[in-house]
Amino acid sequence: MARLLGVVPWVVEQDGAHLDDIAARFDYPREQLLEDLEQRLFFVGVHPFTPDTLVEVRIEDGIVDIQYADWFSQPMRLSPDEATRLLAAGRSVLDMTGESGRTATGDEDGAAPLVRALAKLTLSLGSERADGADYVEVCLGHAPSHTLTGLRGAISAGRQIEIEYYSQGRDVMTTRTVDPARLLSHDGVWYLFGWCHRAGAERVFRVDRIRTLAVLDSDTQVDLPAGPPPVLKVDTVDRTVTIRLAPEAAWAADYHGARERTDHPDGSVDAVFAVASESWLARVLVQLGPQAELLDGDPGIDPNLRAATAGRMLARYRQ
Amino acid sequence: MDKLERLLNLTAALRNAAQPLSAGELRARMAGAYSEDLAAFRRMFERDKADLRAIGVPVEVSTLYRLDPPVEGYRIPAGAYAGRDVRFDPDELAALHLATNLVRLEGGSGAGLARLGGAASAGAASEVEEVGELPFHDSLAKLVAAAIGRRAVSFPYRDTGRHVEPWRLSFHRGHWYLVGWDVGHSTERTYRVDRIGGPVDELGPAGHPVGEGSDPGTVKPWEFGEGDPIEVRVLVDADQASWACHRAGVDGEPREDGSIVLTLQVREPAALRSFVLEFLEHAEVLDPDWLRADVAAWLEALV
Numbered sequence: 066m067a068r069l070l071g072v073v074p075w076v077v078e079q080d081g082a083h084l085d086d087i088a089a090r091f092d093y094p095r096e097q098l099l100e101d102l103e104q105r106l107f108f109v110g111v112h113p114f115t116p117d118t119l120v121e122v123r124i125e126d127g128i129v130d131i132q133y134a135d136w137f138s139q140p141m142r143l144s145p146d147e148a149t150r151l152l153a154a155g156r157s158v159l160d161m162t163g164e165s166g167r168t169a170t171g172d173e174d175g176a177a178p179l180v181r182a183l184a185k186l187t188l189s190l191g192s193e194r195a196d197g198a199d200y201v202e203v204c205l206g207h208a209p210s211h212t213l214t215g216l217r218g219a220i221s222a223g224r225q226i227e228i229e230y231y232s233q234g235r236d237v238m239t240t241r242t243v244d245p246a247r248l249l250s251h252d253g254v255w256y257l258f259g260w261c262h263r264a265g266a267e268r269v270f271r272v273d274r275i276r277t278l279a280v281l282d283s284d285t286q287v288d289l290p291a292g293p294p295p296v297l298k299v300d301t302v303d304r305t306v307t308i309r310l311a312p313e314a315a316w317a318a319d320y321h322g323a324r325e326r327t328d329h330p331d332g333s334v335d336a337v338f339a340v341a342s343e344s345w346l347a348r349v350l351v352q353l354g355p356q357a358e359l360l361d362g363d364p365g366i367d368p369n370l371r372a373a374t375a376g377r378m379l380a381r382y383r384q
Numbered sequence: 385m386d387k388l389e390r391l392l393n394l395t396a397a398l399r400n401a402a403q404p405l406s407a408g409e410l411r412a413r414m415a416g417a418y419s420e421d422l423a424a425f426r427r428m429f430e431r432d433k434a435d436l437r438a439i440g441v442p443v444e445v446s447t448l449y450r451l452d453p454p455v456e457g458y459r460i461p462a463g464a465y466a467g468r469d470v471r472f473d474p475d476e477l478a479a480l481h482l483a484t485n486l487v488r489l490e491g492g493s494g495a496g497l498a499r500l501g502g503a504a505s506a507g508a509a510s511e512v513e514e515v516g517e518l519p520f521h522d523s524l525a526k527l528v529a530a531a532i533g534r535r536a537v538s539f540p541y542r543d544t545g546r547h548v549e550p551w552r553l554s555f556h557r558g559h560w561y562l563v564g565w566d567v568g569h570s571t572e573r574t575y576r577v578d579r580i581g582g583p584v585d586e587l588g589p590a591g592h593p594v595g596e597g598s599d600p601g602t603v604k605p606w607e608f609g610e611g612d613p614i615e616v617r618v619l620v621d622a623d624q625a626s627w628a629c630h631r632a633g634v635d636g637e638p639r640e641d642g643s644i645v646l647t648l649q650v651r652e653p654a655a656l657r658s659f660v661l662e663f664l665e666h667a668e669v670l671d672p673d674w675l676r677a678d679v680a681a682w683l684e685a686l687v
Contacts, residue, residue: 066439090501111400147440179483202553204557207631231624236664236666351664376687379684
């Protein structure tokens with residue numbers, strides 16, 4: 066019904082439109098559209114349902130003409146929910162393309178279509194200002210823009226890349242040749258999805274940990290399937306630890322995505338974390354310091370991890 | 385009568401009404417659309433009203449005192465149905481359509497675009513590969529509407545009620561943030577939208593002028609706090625240098641061996657310590673001396 070209420074004002078404004086155009090424009094299956102127009106809209110009207118109070122729908126040679134649809138001829142107001150979705154999607158794309166979207170002067174004539182569209186969206190929602198972009202801001206990820214631009218270029222040209230990549234989990238720097246397939250934003254972080262020739266497998270890389278990027282002259286060799294983005298598996302780790310967090314550090318349970326948490330009356334929290342790597346755990350324990358206590362861990366997790374790590378780090382300060 | 389036809393007729397009747405109509409009057413005017421059985425009619429009518437509201441048709445309720453006893457009356461006020469007369473050019477609709485295909489928001493029907501007049505290039509845009517999905521919260525739309533309409537709102541947050549004039553909604557690092565004026569505390573505040581613990585209620589018009597507010601994405605944890613910042617220099621090894629610069633939002637000064645010195649303005653030393661510790665043995669505080677000693681003492685206590 067929402068779709069049909071979008072079709073009617075458009076057809077009225079166009080003074081008639083072709084069935085195929087309507088179907089494409091509104092993503093409306095043609096058969097369904099024909100049925101809705103001929104079998105349903107055609108019989109709509111108000112009391113006393115004399116011909117002059119009925120909507121008139123005529124379809125000749127595929128051209129749809131709608132008359133007397135006064136109740137439906139204006140486009141319906143956007144709900145805040147729909148407007149927010151459109152604004153957020155639009156702002157995301159501005160973030161990707163690096164346009165600010167801010168038009169302080171209110172002069173939109175030279176602006177990109179999307180910037181103009183967002184300004185109009187805001188206006189249609191009753192804004193007194195024409196600066197559509199300012200109410201909603203989206204950052205899809207923090208990464209150097211030259212890296213993102215380079216990756217996009219390589220993907221669209223089908224070129225291989227060589228990256229120096231810092232793997233925080235294992236705390237090592239590696240150089241890899243990758244067939245880049247897609248850039249994905251997940252939880253406000255940019256990821257590169259591609260085929261890693263070093264691993265001989267599909268890999269997901271955090272773009273902000275790519276230290277250097279070189280686009281090679283060679284074409285990509287592996288075609289990765291298109292379709293829905295691969296699920297970014299962040300929680301496939303089986304090793305877990307239980308950490309007791311002092312009340313001042315209780316926030317860390319949410320922050321580091323605890324799988325389970327038990328709150329104690331004194332405000333402390335026992336949190337169970339999945340351990341992606343030992344260096345991740347070392348980092349968390351050193352950062353939280355006296356506010357965190359390793360209670361219990363799977364075999365294979367060094368109970369002296371924190372002390373050993375702190376000792377290595379201290380060496381820098383003793384010189 | 386088919387449901388779509390009945391809903392369209394109901395919408396027409398509600399829009400056509402010069403004054404609110406009772407359910408009984410609507411049934412009489414809709415010639416056979418509804419069941420003769422009163423209970424069945426009421427059920428159907430309630431469901432239809434809910435369906436219309438779900439797609440954004442503003443069905444308004446009032447009390448009809450002209451009837452005895454008074455009953456609920458319904459209509460769609462002329463001003464509430466239609467949006468402002470804003471025309472979107474084809475290239476603008478195409479750009480919006482492309483955007484909704486690139487970035488999806490959790491849930492959502494995509495009905496918004498149809499309402500604006502469809503998208504001329506619907507076919508082409510649907511071949512674009514999605515780059516990501518953003519979370520969506522029920523309160524988000526209310527907060528955006530309040531920001532646009534310059535209204536104040538109230539909501540529960542961390543177990544207390546807040547009275548806020550929303551300015552802006554920002555998505556950063558996986559979360560939506562509300563930036564606005566906290567009326568109760570007379571200060572600018574930033575809230576995590578997913579931590580709003582209950583319904584957002586609209587209050588009256590906003591009174592405080594809209595400010596810039598802090599940008600949740602660019603303010604670093606060590607920059608929060610009161611007073612004058614102190615200057616801190618941090619040395620980071622070559623392998624982590626570019627990542628560190630990026631995280632800290634500064635360029636840094638490279639040394640010959642590829643390592644880099646970051647100069648940071650710090651108001652919250654504990655947050656800076658945490659940032660430096662994140663690099664494990666690949667970074668250290670160079671100066672001031674007291675902060676260097678503070679980090680060393682922190683580590684000493686863990687050995």
